[in-house]
Amino acid sequence: MAHIQDLLQEISLLSSTSATLGWDQETYSPTRSVVHRAKQLAYLQGKIHKLQTSDEFCEGLASLDPANQRELTHRYERATKLPQELVERDSETSSLAKAAWSEAREKNEFQTFAPHLAKLLEIAREKTDHWGFEDEPYDALLCEYERGAKTREIAALFESIDTELAEIAAAAVEKSSVIPADFLHGPAPIEAQQTLNREIAESLGFDFAQGRIDTTAHPFCTTLGPADVRLTTRYENNDFSSSLFGVMHETGHGLYEQGLPASHFHLPSGQAVSLGVHESQSRLWENHVGRSRPFWEKWYPRAQELFDHLSEISLDEFLPAVNRAAYSPVRVEADEATYDLHILLRFKLERALLAGALEVADVPAAWNDEFEKLFGFRPTTDSEGCLQDIHWSMGGLGYFATYSLGNINSAQLFEAAMKDESTSSAFIKGDFLPLLGWMQKNIHKHGSNLFPQDLMEQATGSKTDPKPYLQHLRSRFTNELG
């Protein structure tokens, strides 16, 4: 009989192999390779599912420490509820859907993606039926990304702040209208962007002997092994800040992955606890560090060296410009002040899709209507509307809520870390490694030993609490911009 540790090692080899194929598909695969790649991924997912639902797996659980036993029992129970056929269909469908989404987005043709989305939604519904749920189907998906979270609690959290978020956004956008930012745009050769991005990622602690940065349509971070974390970004020819903040965001994810205990790579104790905590790390480095005065005091001279058009712009002009707020149709380009509005939109539509209250064919119109309510204008194309995100094409329904959860967590964790004297005094001097050390000690090294909310409580003294986030937004968008 296979020992549970051997089974877990085998699952880990298969999962990381699958991640490598997925990374290749996003970065370098030729267009016509997608059909075979989908078969490979479905095969690997099927194998993983088989191992994860085997009797040996179940019998071995008792020999594990309590935290790993708890998490792996949860995974076993969820996995055994899904038929093998559904797992393989899910994998193959999403591989093909990703390629279709990419084409649809490029051509601005929702109908190219619609049949794929319909299949993915059908699969998601089948899964929620198999898994069961307390209140609504969304619960069964959410718990894949955020252990212990309930949809109604997330909804209540969002409802408790949505009015204030909208007010802050509106105020920030209005204030920003008089802040000059045109000077951010200027010739930005990709090599120079790559140089700056790499220097910054490295200085924040990202280890390039265990990772790299490539170019993709939709930026992401993926882990291919205990010493192999891949980030991606995309480049604007005319705005170096776009790829830089993207890279700082993905670097935040990557630092979390590189901070997990490598020897537990095959165990939950060596794996990230949830997407809401993962996103807290990316937003921390992107926003709390990357848009702060100490960061730019340190890095602005280097940016000026690399990008001539900044040479006449002072730091005091530059800093408000990178903290400028504006309503944008595109989530990944949204500033801090308006970002969560994008999430509220997606959370609402996803719940409606899963509840059967919204049909796939009606998604573009519903998206645009809802968008207009939140932002006051309509996206001009579906590529800038309902086709902008890769997530649905990857079968990632029930996932978006964790972005706002991450924003909220990031402010709470940052506030807690800044209570540490040596961390905050280093931060002010532009030394961010103590902040990384704090995150490693309080978040990264714990893997999935605790539930996300218990980890937040252990690290900050309370469960997810929106107060520090609202305070941060108000402070940044009413004081710093003024």
Next chain:
Amino acid sequence: MAHIQDLLQEISLLSSTSATLGWDQETYSPTRSVVHRAKQLAYLQGKIHKLQTSDEFCEGLASLDPANQRELTHRYERATKLPQELVERDSETSSLAKAAWSEAREKNEFQTFAPHLAKLLEIAREKTDHWGFEDEPYDALLCEYERGAKTREIAALFESIDTELAEIAAAAVEKSSVIPADFLHGPAPIEAQQTLNREIAESLGFDFAQGRIDTTAHPFCTTLGPADVRLTTRYENNDFSSSLFGVMHETGHGLYEQGLPASHFHLPSGQAVSLGVHESQSRLWENHVGRSRPFWEKWYPRAQELFDHLSEISLDEFLPAVNRAAYSPVRVEADEATYDLHILLRFKLERALLAGALEVADVPAAWNDEFEKLFGFRPTTDSEGCLQDIHWSMGGLGYFATYSLGNINSAQLFEAAMKDESTSSAFIKGDFLPLLGWMQKNIHKHGSNLFPQDLMEQATGSKTDPKPYLQHLRSRFTNELG
């Protein structure tokens, strides 16, 4: 019971997954990822071996058509003779050896690679013991790459031409000494090289919707799926012709792979027949096409557009320069006239290593001694000597002989194709697609249905025959250069 077709599909998915991990390791993997990657590859090779040696596999063989049955029975018999442990050790050892080789080559430190080479040699010897052989251990390895070939036949073939090869090389080098070629060197921005390489590969018939070109230390071609062929090359800043001929060489391999019947991807009938035939395709496009007058009549104006330093150089000056011969320590940079001398050296050393007549520690000295006999000078570093090739680090012992076999086959196939009136008249006009069509019809589409020598005979009227090759070399290096 699993059907043999399902087993073959599964093996094909695992093999192509393994190839993808291997490609990634050569192209983009961060340095420290190698340990985990080695485990993944060993695991996949172990799985493949298990399937290929299963009772179901053996029992299913009878249901296949004769050609596939013959080849898969051969593979089954060879696979069952190897213990699972040896297969996994082989894979993991060669993964780690590749990284060590790369480091050793960079640092010019043979001792960094030596313990890995010793392990690989030991594994190779163990394999030959398990497989058994008629005359000498080399036979058992050679037949992995060249079905039906015997070491003594290859040795006899080489002995029948080695004197004449050395004479042609010496004459070509002497004649070349008065041919100016310095003008080939000049600023060659990588983007411009990539543009030309891609345009040429595409015009020869390489389909970029089913393939791509990346950069590696050692150029290669690998197939990751029925519609996914990856080529690699490396760039000299100062000589566009180096990457171009490299790309034409790999394009030759890639065209063969893209010409195989995709629906037979999981069967020998959809797989290349041997390395000696594979290499005939790469050398055909690199040398018979790429160094011909019709090719440069078509492409020289474009090269002049991209590389300013060629603008004052006429085609009549340029053409002898790309056909210039010189003794070089490095095989992959060797011209046609001296190339086979490099192979004679490696063939001799490999046989001695396998026969136990040469120790790993003595390889650098033996290499340099033998090199001096053939070329009249000694390599100045091991990086330009025994560390130059990747093959041993991949466990590829018994492999080099197929390069010269490929050279010989290429001339024989080219001569046969040129007997076709429409192919040769198109060729003269710079239209090489009919030549590709001839190769597709006479070589590519047959996969491994025939033994390599029977395929050569069917395509050209005789088994491998060195006459057309010697005639080609004499003609090119005594007439064209004169």
